[in-house]
Amino acid sequence: MIEASKCRHCEKVIVPPRRTCPYCGNKTGEMSSVTLGSRGSVLSYTILEMPPDGFERPLVLALIELDQGAVVLCLGQEIDMGSVGIGSAVEVKHMTDGRLSFTLRNEDT
Ligand SMILES: [Zn+2]
Structure with missing residues:
Protein backbone atom coordinates (compact mmCIF):
# COMPACT_ATOMS: atom_id res chain seq x y z
CA MET A 1 0.00 0.00 0.00
CA ILE A 2 1.19 3.48 -0.88
CA GLU A 3 0.48 6.54 1.26
CA ALA A 4 -0.67 9.59 -0.64
CA SER A 5 -2.52 12.89 -0.40
CA LYS A 6 -5.50 13.88 -2.45
CA CYS A 7 -6.19 17.55 -3.10
CA ARG A 8 -9.79 18.43 -2.34
CA HIS A 9 -9.53 21.37 -4.68
CA CYS A 10 -8.24 19.86 -7.95
CA GLU A 11 -8.54 16.17 -6.98
CA LYS A 12 -4.98 15.31 -7.99
CA VAL A 13 -3.33 12.50 -6.04
CA ILE A 14 0.19 13.18 -4.77
CA VAL A 15 2.84 10.67 -3.66
CA PRO A 16 4.47 11.02 -1.17
CA PRO A 17 1.84 12.82 0.95
CA ARG A 18 2.10 16.63 1.12
CA ARG A 19 0.29 19.45 2.84
CA THR A 20 0.47 21.75 -0.18
CA CYS A 21 -0.83 20.79 -3.59
CA PRO A 22 1.93 21.10 -6.24
CA TYR A 23 -0.65 21.23 -9.03
CA CYS A 24 -3.04 24.00 -8.03
CA GLY A 25 -1.06 25.55 -5.16
CA ASN A 26 -3.82 24.80 -2.67
CA LYS A 27 -2.28 25.70 0.71
CA THR A 28 -5.38 25.64 2.83
CA GLY A 29 -4.54 22.26 4.28
CA GLU A 30 -7.42 20.69 2.48
CA MET A 31 -5.55 17.57 1.57
CA SER A 32 -7.06 14.22 2.41
CA SER A 33 -4.97 11.22 3.27
CA VAL A 34 -5.51 8.32 0.94
CA THR A 35 -3.97 4.90 0.60
CA LEU A 36 -3.37 3.63 -2.89
CA GLY A 37 -3.14 0.11 -4.16
ZN1 LIG B 1 -4.75 20.84 -6.01
Missing part, protein backbone atom coordinates in the same frame (compact mmCIF):
# COMPACT_ATOMS: atom_id res chain seq x y z
CA SER A 38 0.24 -1.04 -5.36
CA ARG A 39 -0.68 -1.79 -8.96
CA GLY A 40 0.31 0.37 -11.85
CA SER A 41 1.95 0.49 -15.24
CA VAL A 42 5.18 1.87 -16.68
CA LEU A 43 4.88 5.35 -18.20
CA SER A 44 8.54 5.76 -18.99
CA TYR A 45 11.80 4.20 -17.88
CA THR A 46 15.51 4.38 -18.20
CA ILE A 47 18.23 1.81 -17.51
CA LEU A 48 21.26 2.98 -15.57
CA GLU A 49 24.34 1.00 -16.48
CA MET A 50 26.35 2.91 -13.91
CA PRO A 51 24.04 3.33 -10.91
CA PRO A 52 25.02 5.18 -7.72
CA ASP A 53 27.02 3.37 -5.04
CA GLY A 54 25.04 0.77 -3.21
CA PHE A 55 23.00 -0.38 -6.16
CA GLU A 56 23.45 -3.39 -8.35
CA ARG A 57 23.66 -2.82 -12.06
CA PRO A 58 21.76 -2.61 -14.22
CA LEU A 59 19.31 -0.45 -12.29
CA VAL A 60 15.98 0.51 -13.82
CA LEU A 61 14.51 3.91 -13.00
CA ALA A 62 10.86 4.02 -13.96
CA LEU A 63 7.95 6.42 -13.79
CA ILE A 64 4.98 4.32 -12.75
CA GLU A 65 1.41 5.45 -13.06
CA LEU A 66 -0.59 3.83 -10.29
CA ASP A 67 -4.08 2.61 -11.09
CA GLN A 68 -5.50 5.46 -8.99
CA GLY A 69 -3.78 8.06 -11.14
CA ALA A 70 -0.72 9.12 -9.15
CA VAL A 71 2.69 8.98 -10.80
CA VAL A 72 5.65 7.76 -8.76
CA LEU A 73 9.34 7.30 -9.45
CA CYS A 74 10.48 3.75 -8.68
CA LEU A 75 13.65 1.72 -8.76
CA GLY A 76 13.70 -1.72 -10.27
CA GLN A 77 16.37 -4.28 -9.55
CA GLU A 78 16.71 -7.89 -10.59
CA ILE A 79 14.23 -7.21 -13.36
CA ASP A 80 14.15 -9.10 -16.59
CA MET A 81 15.21 -6.24 -18.87
CA GLY A 82 13.76 -7.85 -21.95
CA SER A 83 10.27 -7.71 -20.52
CA VAL A 84 10.24 -4.11 -19.25
CA GLY A 85 8.51 -1.69 -21.58
CA ILE A 86 6.15 1.24 -21.72
CA GLY A 87 2.84 -0.03 -20.38
CA SER A 88 4.27 -3.03 -18.52
CA ALA A 89 2.07 -4.01 -15.60
CA VAL A 90 3.92 -3.64 -12.30
CA GLU A 91 3.53 -3.94 -8.58
CA VAL A 92 5.01 -1.11 -6.47
CA LYS A 93 6.29 -1.54 -2.94
CA HIS A 94 8.30 0.32 -0.33
CA MET A 95 11.88 -0.68 0.22
CA THR A 96 13.31 -0.65 3.74
CA ASP A 97 14.86 2.79 3.19
CA GLY A 98 11.51 4.30 2.22
CA ARG A 99 12.16 4.43 -1.50
CA LEU A 100 9.75 2.80 -3.90
CA SER A 101 10.67 -0.19 -5.97
CA PHE A 102 8.71 -2.13 -8.52
CA THR A 103 8.47 -5.64 -9.83
CA LEU A 104 6.86 -6.85 -13.02
CA ARG A 105 3.39 -8.26 -12.65
CA ASN A 106 1.95 -11.10 -14.62
CA GLU A 107 -0.83 -9.71 -16.84
CA ASP A 108 -3.07 -12.63 -15.94
CA THR A 109 -3.12 -12.07 -12.20
